[in-house]
Amino acid sequence: MDDSVGTDTAETTRIIRLSPAVVDVFPSVANSAVQPTPAVQMAHHLISFADENSRDDGRGCPSSAGIWILLQSCRVPSVTVSVNLRVSDIMPVTQFSHPDPYSYQIGFDSYHETEAVEGALPVGQNSPQKAPHGLYAEKLSGTAFTAPRHENKQTWVYRILPAAAHENFKAEDADSYHTRMTTETHKLHHIPNQLRWDPFDLDETVDWVHGLHLVAGSGDPTLKQGLGIILYAAGKDMGKEAFYSADGDFLIVPQHGVLDIQTELGRLMVRPKEICVIPRGVRYRVTLPAGPVRGYICELYQGHYQLPELGPIGSNCLANARDFQAPVASFEDEEESTEWRLYSKFNNTLFSARQNHTPFDVVAWHGNYYPYKYDLGRFNTIGSISFDHPDPSIFTVLTGPSDHAGTAIADFVIFPPRWLVAENTFRPPWYHRNTMSEFMGLICGNYDAKTGGGFQPAGASLHNVMSAHGPDADAFEGASNAELKPQKVGDGSMAFMFESCLMVGVSEWGLKTCQKVQEEYNEHSWRPLKRHFKNPNKA
Numbered sequence: 158m159d160d161s162v163g164t165d166t167a168e169t170t171r172i173i174r175l176s177p178a179v180v181d182v183f184p185s186v187a188n189s190a191v192q193p194t195p196a197v198q199m200a201h202h203l204i205s206f207a208d209e210n211s212r213d214d215g216r217g218c219p220s221s222a223g224i225w226i227l228l229q230s231c232r233v234p235s236v237t238v239s240v241n242l243r244v245s246d247i248m249p250v251t252q253f254s255h256p257d258p259y260s261y262q263i264g265f266d267s268y269h270e271t272e273a274v275e276g277a278l279p280v281g282q283n284s285p286q287k288a289p290h291g292l293y294a295e296k297l298s299g300t301a302f303t304a305p306r307h308e309n310k311q312t313w314v315y316r317i318l319p320a321a322a323h324e325n326f327k328a329e330d331a332d333s334y335h336t337r338m339t340t341e342t343h344k345l346h347h348i349p350n351q352l353r354w355d356p357f358d359l360d361e362t363v364d365w366v367h368g369l370h371l372v373a374g375s376g377d378p379t380l381k382q383g384l385g386i387i388l389y390a391a392g393k394d395m396g397k398e399a400f401y402s403a404d405g406d407f408l409i410v411p412q413h414g415v416l417d418i419q420t421e422l423g424r425l426m427v428r429p430k431e432i433c434v435i436p437r438g439v440r441y442r443v444t445l446p447a448g449p450v451r452g453y454i455c456e457l458y459q460g461h462y463q464l465p466e467l468g469p470i471g472s473n474c475l476a477n478a479r480d481f482q483a484p485v486a487s488f489e490d491e492e493e494s495t496e497w498r499l500y501s502k503f504n505n506t507l508f509s510a511r512q513n514h515t516p517f518d519v520v521a522w523h524g525n526y527y528p529y530k531y532d533l534g535r536f537n538t539i540g541s542i543s544f545d546h547p548d549p550s551i552f553t554v555l556t557g558p559s560d561h562a563g564t565a566i567a568d569f570v571i572f573p574p575r576w577l578v579a580e581n582t583f584r585p586p587w588y589h590r591n592t593m594s595e596f597m598g599l600i601c602g603n604y605d606a607k608t609g610g611g612f613q614p615a616g617a618s619l620h621n622v623m624s625a626h627g628p629d630a631d632a633f634e635g636a637s638n639a640e641l642k643p644q645k646v647g648d649g650s651m652a653f654m655f656e657s658c659l660m661v662g663v664s665e666w667g668l669k670t671c672q673k674v675q676e677e678y679n680e681h682s683w684r685p686l687k688r689h690f691k692n693p694n695k696a
């Protein structure tokens with residue numbers, strides 16, 4: 158905080174007008190005009206307020222978007238107080254209990270460059286005859302070389318040894334992992350029933366790689382088409398191991414516990430109410446600094462996640478590009494040979510190979526193909542301020558588009574805390590049959606369309622193509638008779654949805670082995686709905 162106080166020589170003071178943002182963070186001056194007497198007292202009051210309310214902005218450093226409050230008296234010399242309030246004082250960023258020790262680069266789909274050792278990035282070219290500091294230059298391509306420029310994804314890395322320096326891969330024991338879909342294609346269950354799962358169990362006996370469970374999916378990673386929906390639960394750190402998926406991009410949604418993710422391109426700390434995306438092929442290891450973890454993954458086999466188009470909304474809102482965080486270069490320097498194991502998820506089958514050096518030896522990189530994370534608390538929610546309930550597409554954070562414009566292989570949608578003010582309106586989501594499939598999960602709290610108690614944190618539901626769904630009986634009765642005053646919903650809650658244009662099949666593990674399917678879901682949710690129709694044409 159930078160503060161300075163001049164000399165107050167004025168016996169009279171002027172009215173100082175404060176912006177609405179300042180009024181929001183300074184309740185004691187909540188009037189549109191404030192008469193400080195004398196000005197110095199107001200200055201000290203402001204400084205005290207800032208000292209008491211200074212908090213981390215969620216990125217571990219003061220925000221460049223901090224608010225500057227300027228107070229000036231009407232005479233010279235004047236009193237001027239400048240107080241730098243951090244963005245969390247006025248923005249709904251998540252206040253995390255577990256601190257993030259890492260630094261980040263800012264921006265979605267930005268072209269970044271970062272070096273952990275000065276001079277490690279070559280200047281003006283990508284692959285010099287001799288890379289700086291004796292490093293190897295290596296290119297990581299996320300799209301075809303000839304993809305349109307605005308879609309082209311690539312990163313150049315400068316590392317101690319190339320990624321190719323490992324032994325041959327060998328298939329792992331099929332009983333040691335749970336991501337198989339191609340070998341279980343005939344066991345995928347395509348059924349029209351509405352499905353809901355009780356909270357999935359924590360598992361403290363396995364690490365990240367062996368804690369991945371395919372719940373549902375569609376398509377074929379060998380054709381780079383479709384998606385897989387995965388539940389993860391783990392309780393052990395990965396050792397001298399690294400993992401990557403050749404099948405697609407992992408969109409990770411933590412529900413319980415903290416993920417410390419060491420990637421080739423740097424480190425990310427990912428906590429509940431944050432998400433992260435790890436692109437196809439990027440190698441990483443996961444440790445658990447706060448104990449067991451659990452959460453959800455949507456693996457996109459086709460293309461990459463993008464920000465949705467905003468259309469008439471304009472140039473801002475929903476998930477803003479400036480709120481995404483990418484890692485900075487960080488590397489391990491092992492001068493002696495050490496054995497590492499590299500795991501590959503390849504066509505949903507797990508392979509492993511040995512190598513005698515760390516995979517995390519990238520000293521510098523530049524490009525636009527990298528992992529990133531996002532705080533869901535920064536999502537700028539849009540809604541109706543007149544009447545009716547808009548389509549849930551207004552809550553889209555990221556989208557994985559198909560070849561058909563406006564239709565997604567995978568949309569990631571959230572239902573965050575928000576105000577409902579629509580007049581003469583049934584405010585929860587309406588009853589619905591959808592050409593898209595809808596897989597929902599709950600990170601914390603409750604979901605306003607399901608008040609009957611069956612949809613719980615760490616649980617899930619699947620409403621497949623044209624499977625009818627909507628508010629349960631309790632939610633319908635409550636919303637139909639509620640007083641329509643402005644209402645804040647979702648406080649302390651965060652629900653989400655993976656929506657896809659594809660018909661989704663449920664794995665054997667998801668339907669039977671996990672033993673979490675609520676057999677009476679339909680019976681409890683919609684069978685209790687009452688008939689209210691009174692035919693005016695009948696006497």
